[in-house]
Amino acid sequence: MTDRLHGSARRTIGIYAPLLLFVAFALFPIYHMFLTSIKTDRALYNLNLNPLLVSLGALTAEHYRLLFTDTLFASWLMNSLIVSLSSTAIAMVISILAAYGLTRIRFRGAATFGIAIFITYLVPYSLLFLPLTRVVTWLNLADSLWALIVTYPTFLVPFSTWLLMGYMKTIPEEIEKSAMIDGCNRLQILTRIIIPLAVPGIVCATLFAFSLAWNDLLYSLVFISPTEKKTLTVGVLTELIRGDVYFWGSLMGGALIGSVPVVVFYVMFMDYYVSGMTVGAIK
Amino acid sequence: MAKLVVENLTKRFGSVTAVDRLSFTAEDREFLVLIGPSGCGKSTTLNLIAGLEEASAGRISIGDRQVTHLHPKDRDIAMVFQNYALYPHMDVYANMAFGLSMRGYSKAEIGRRIQEAAEILGIKNLLQRKPRALSGGQRQRVAVGRAIVRKPAVFLFDEPLSNLDAKLRVQMRAELSKLHQRLNTTIVYVTHDQIEAMTMATRIVLLKDGICQQIGRPLELYTRPVNTFTAGFIGTPPMNLVPARIQAENGKMMVATDGFRLPIPARWRQAYERLKSKEVIFGIRPEHLRGTREGDIAVDAATVTRLEVDLVEMLGSHVQLTLTCGPERLIALADPALPVKAGDRIPVVFNMDSMHLFEKREPQRRIDAAPAA
Numbered sequence A: 001m002t003d004r005l006h007g008s009a010r011r012t013i014g015i016y017a018p019l020l021l022f023v024a025f026a027l028f029p030i031y032h033m034f035l036t037s038i039k040t041d042r043a044l045y046n047l048n049l050n051p052l053l054v055s056l057g058a059l060t061a062e063h064y065r066l067l068f069t070d071t072l073f074a075s076w077l078m079n080s081l082i083v084s085l086s087s088t089a090i091a092m093v094i095s096i097l098a099a100y101g102l103t104r105i106r107f108r109g110a111a112t113f114g115i116a117i118f119i120t121y122l123v124p125y126s127l128l129f130l131p132l133t134r135v136v137t138w139l140n141l142a143d144s145l146w147a148l149i150v151t152y153p154t155f156l157v158p159f160s161t162w163l164l165m166g167y168m169k170t171i172p173e174e175i176e177k178s179a180m181i182d183g184c185n186r187l188q189i190l191t192r193i194i195i196p197l198a199v200p201g202i203v204c205a206t207l208f209a210f211s212l213a214w215n216d217l218l219y220s221l222v223f224i225s226p227t228e229k230k231t232l233t234v235g236v237l238t239e240l241i242r243g244d245v246y247f248w249g250s251l252m253g254g255a256l257i258g259s260v261p262v263v264v265f266y267v268m269f270m271d272y273y274v275s276g277m278t279v280g281a282i283k
Numbered sequence B: 001m002a003k004l005v006v007e008n009l010t011k012r013f014g015s016v017t018a019v020d021r022l023s024f025t026a027e028d029r030e031f032l033v034l035i036g037p038s039g040c041g042k043s044t045t046l047n048l049i050a051g052l053e054e055a056s057a058g059r060i061s062i063g064d065r066q067v068t069h070l071h072p073k074d075r076d077i078a079m080v081f082q083n084y085a086l087y088p089h090m091d092v093y094a095n096m097a098f099g100l101s102m103r104g105y106s107k108a109e110i111g112r113r114i115q116e117a118a119e120i121l122g123i124k125n126l127l128q129r130k131p132r133a134l135s136g137g138q139r140q141r142v143a144v145g146r147a148i149v150r151k152p153a154v155f156l157f158d159e160p161l162s163n164l165d166a167k168l169r170v171q172m173r174a175e176l177s178k179l180h181q182r183l184n185t186t187i188v189y190v191t192h193d194q195i196e197a198m199t200m201a202t203r204i205v206l207l208k209d210g211i212c213q214q215i216g217r218p219l220e221l222y223t224r225p226v227n228t229f230t231a232g233f234i235g236t237p238p239m240n241l242v243p244a245r246i247q248a249e250n251g252k253m254m255v256a257t258d259g260f261r262l263p264i265p266a267r268w269r270q271a272y273e274r275l276k277s278k279e280v281i282f283g284i285r286p287e288h289l290r291g292t293r294e295g296d297i298a299v300d301a302a303t304v305t306r307l308e309v310d311l312v313e314m315l316g317s318h319v320q321l322t323l324t325c326g327p328e329r330l331i332a333l334a335d336p337a338l339p340v341k342a343g344d345r346i347p348v349v350f351n352m353d354s355m356h357l358f359e360k361r362e363p364q365r366r367i368d369a370a371p372a373a
Ligand SMILES: Nc1ncnc2c1ncn2[C@@H]1O[C@H](COP(=O)(O)OP(=O)(O)OP(=O)(O)O)[C@@H](O)[C@H]1O
Pocket: B013, B016, B017, B018, B036, B037, B038, B039, B040, B041, B042, B043, B044, B045, B192
């Protein structure tokens, strides 16, 4: 009895101690960002104060006020949301169709095509923007949010197609055969059987795609220059560092608000996300 | 309720010919079993009938309709798969309703049919459950239920019992037979379990490498296998098959192997005259070889041979003996009371009236006493 208690206590410590360490490690930057964003500049630049603490007298909302009144932060946030949501939606529609076609419809070259997608996925997107610049100019989309909405899918589609292909392969083919006998055509099989069954995979791909689009800096920096069209990542970076003046408090505040949507989405879909990650691990 | 006719059906996957010029007819209300070893093309045949695969050549008709090129949904068939293939995201009711609602049946009609099917299968209390909350046997019933609500012309079953444990399998076997009588419809049933084939089939189609070996009633395949493959495939333990030579001796015809020399029954001597000095394959089923004890023999001593026992397996109702016969092994049965152990040399009675002869040359066809007219 005592032995078993002993064992379980030890196991608890064995599991939670490393976890706690990891959580502390992961949360530290966020804590620091938060702290920086609510300190007065005076407290921020005073080297005699402990940088990891803040006294009540040194609290301020000034950085957030600056963010929302003196910059176009609200527009950047909106731009980021519009661009990320639209490009993710476009990418998901294409990926679901592509993944289904590539895993289930036996056509000449299906395997080659699948590999081609994988290779596209391996091309660093930081190289891809060079030719894409030409495309964007040619399409007359430079300096418009459309530039991002149409270019983000170039790296979101290969990635989510690949992820969804893995997921769809785990759905037994007989289920589709049954549906076909029951009277479904391909599109009905996709919408009534495959998509409902692939929800965890789709959620997982959507989350990844959204956060990739949301976190993008490069394309947004290259394709968009008017201040009011900037996305959050670029806006914060370019407008809150003026020459060698860093608006540290507002920078950190902007970054903090910028991480909220991603966190919210991940938490909302936590269960799906986890079961999507572990597909194939069980059974 | 219809007759299914398959003519010269062929399916090639690249260089593999999975089904090769297969022809058979399942009469109206027949329980036709397709059987054969793994990879012989059973599932492919069923998929072709269902329209899930496109035939490379050949024709399929159901009732008086050509269905060779129709979409699966237009063929008036229903199929039950080995892994049941229930829709995991729908409850049992929705699973059974799906095919009907796709075909535009009214809610009331769907409900009526599902209640009826659930009644027959004893799954009324499961209708609101998701497949994952069902046992293997229950899933099996739901899969069958999903097929029967459709009232198709032909039912197709692909190894529906092979995922069940032995006891449940025996039970479901009997239930499916009863269901067939009750529904009075044509069934094509794929299995690799010859006991299922023997007990359920009105007729059996035996395949090997995509080629039909024999079609017939179960007992026909058992008593008159057309070649050594059928002989060895149907029956457990399988028929003993040993190379032999036919010899004439004192006006008798003898079957001679490295382990024994035995006379062919008198009434066939005339007929087998033509085989004199020929190499053949001699076949005899284990139940026609009986291990006995010295002095026990009340039979024609001419059909007794002494052979060494290699292995003794007690099965309760009888003992199964593995005997050494030259380089070959023979399986024989014996009374469980027989005192015998490995290494003994015992007299073995051959029931030569039940012997079979096959050509030595591939495909080792049956040699009948009465030559084919
Ligand atoms: N889609 C396919 N592509 C290529 N070859 C295939 C395909 N489907 C089946 N085959 C081949 O066709 C042959 C027959 O396969 P089939 O599935 O019909 O066998 P089976 O008799 O059902 O076997 P089992 O008892 O193992 O289910 C096999 O050699 C198989 O490898």
